[in-house]
Amino acid sequence: MTTKEGKNIVVKIKATNMNLTPAIENYVRVKLMLLEKSLIFFGKESGELIFEVEIGKTTHHHHKGEVFRAEINFNSDSTHFRSEAVKEDLYAAIDEAKDEMQGDLRKLKSKKFSLMREGGARLKKLLWFGRE
Numbered sequence: 001m002t003t004k005e006g007k008n009i010v011v012k013i014k015a016t017n018m019n020l021t022p023a024i025e026n027y028v029r030v031k032l033m034l035l036e037k038s039l040i041f042f043g044k045e046s047g048e049l050i051f052e053v054e055i056g057k058t059t060h061h062h063h064k065g066e067v068f069r070a071e072i073n074f075n076s077d078s079t080h081f082r083s084e085a086v087k088e089d090l091y092a093a094i095d096e097a098k099d100e101m102q103g104d105l106r107k108l109k110s111k112k113f114s115l116m117r118e119g120g121a122r123l124k125k126l127l128w129f130g131r132e
Contacts, residue, residue: 007039008048016056016069027091028053031098032072038105042076050075055090070097074105081105 011032013025032051042049052073057066067086070093074081081104085096 007042009036009039010048010050012050012052014052014054014056016054017058018056020055024055024090028055028094031094034098035102035105038102038109039076040109042079048076055094058086068093070094072097072101074101079108 009032011029013020013028015024032053039049052075054069054071056069058069059067067088068090069084069086070090071084072082081101083097083100083104085093085100087093087096
């Protein structure tokens with residue numbers, strides 16, 4: 001997969017204590033593609049964005065149903081994010097982990113935009129006062 005900016009997205013999916021079906025793998029890939037808008041500041045040096053996803057059942061000893069776990073690790077250049085969710089439904093766990101990852105990526109994106117705006121305002125101020 002690649003982004004609109006031409007950055008290569010590598011998705012590694014691992015299943016623990018369960019079988020990885022094509023439907024689950026496709027669901028994870030679709031959910032990760034929803035994060036594309038938040039990835040514009042990553043992969044400047046290597047151009048590669050790596051998502052490592054681990055999904056699976058936590059243990060076999062639950063008497064009232066199964067408990068699923070989804071973990072997403074994101075690596076790019078020197079940046080690392082991690083999100084994890086535990087739910088009774090596998091798809092709900094994947095959704096929650098994706099939402100947590102999206103929140104972290106959005107926070108960093110807004111922080112970078114704020115720094116850019118602040119720098120522009122300082123430059124404008126320097127140029128304006130330099131006219132006197």
